[in-house]
Amino acid sequence: MRPDTDTPRVSVLMAVYNNAAYLPAAIESILGQSFADFEFLIVDDGSTDGSGAIIDGYAARDPRIRAIHQNNRGFIASLNHMLGEARGELIGRMDGDDRCTPDRIERQIAFLDAHPDYGVVGTQTCYFDDTGREWPMARAYPLDDAAFRVALATPYTPLMNHASVLMRAELVAQVGGYRPQFRYCEDLDLWLRLSRVTKLANLPDALTYYRQHPGQVSDRNLAVQTAWAAMAWISDEQRKAGERDTLGAIDPLPGLDGLGAVDAITGRPGDSQRVRASVIERIEYPTSALAGPGFRVLIDYIGAGGRLPKGWHMVARLVQARRWRHAARLATALLRETM
Known part of the structure; x- marks a missing residue:
């Protein structure tokens, strides 16, 4: 001041x-x-x-x-x-x-x-x-x-x-x-x-x-906004625990295609999947968000072993919206994880 x-x-x-x-x-x-x-x-x-x-x-x-x-x-x-x-x-x-x-x-x-x-x-x-x-x-x-x-x-x-x-x-x-x-x-x-x-x-x-x-902005960037908000909460958890605020020390934060790096940054296994799960929760509705930039996060979450109880409901909504390619890719990912 x-x-x-x-x-x-x-x-x-x-x-x-x-x-x-x-x-x-x-x-x-x-x-x-x-x-x-x-x-x-x-x-x-x-x-x-x-x-x-x-x-x-x-x-x-x-x-x-x-x-x-x-x-x-x-x-x-x-x-x-x-x-x-x-x-x-x-x-x-x-x-x-x-x-x-x-x-x-x-x-x-x-x-x-x-x-x-x-x-x-x-x-x-x-x-x-x-x-x-x-x-x-x-x-x-x-x-x-x-x-x-x-x-x-x-x-x-x-x-x-x-x-x-x-x-x-x-x-x-x-x-x-x-x-x-x-x-x-x-x-x-x-x-x-x-x-x-x-x-x-x-x-x-x-x-x-x-x-x-x-x-x-909040409409156009919902997925990345949610990912970085989840990182803000993790950053706060680190401070409360007396740990080094590792996410607060880097700029830029990982983007949607780099969320797998969050575990390595924080030194806490599971943080990457926590961030991905937060994004999925926010983009689940409407279909335009589900098929938007956060869709990659959804696929990565399943690929890293994450469970998606509503996965087939998401596939159905993508089909109803005629997002055929997204629906097929999500269905393939879900089937692969059950094998």
């Missing part, structure tokens, strides 16, 4: 890459906050759709905005860049295609001021789409630290909306910020590390709105 004699209470961080269609609404929802003592850092990460000009236009009208332009470096590098520039004692997050209620930051600050033992607070979230339709989450985020830790120990249980959080800057710095190798699951990896030094919670009300639109 950069020292300054005129430090704002909050630094809001927004990384932008080609969000021009949604960016004005996102920026205005922060500028319209009832709590005004903040700086608003916005990184234009090499956008090609005019996002940079939109950011500059708002920065010219509101001195709280600090525009940062750079060649495309990626989401995590952009966040760490802003962490290095941030002056506030509290770090807020916002995404360039979302929006939030005017009292969001005010209510989060009130919570942190009233609970000094908590270092991170998020909010519940509503989903919305380009048609204006809104709908609530199917399952609420955990409200207090005890519930958060139960959820954290249960893979793929909703924890918090990354773009909704307000965090104590000194704690984020203490755990080292975002780790670039945990791409697509950088928030989970951060929550795991922060949970070792502070308490985490979510407010009970939906103060942020998460836009659903085609082509989101």
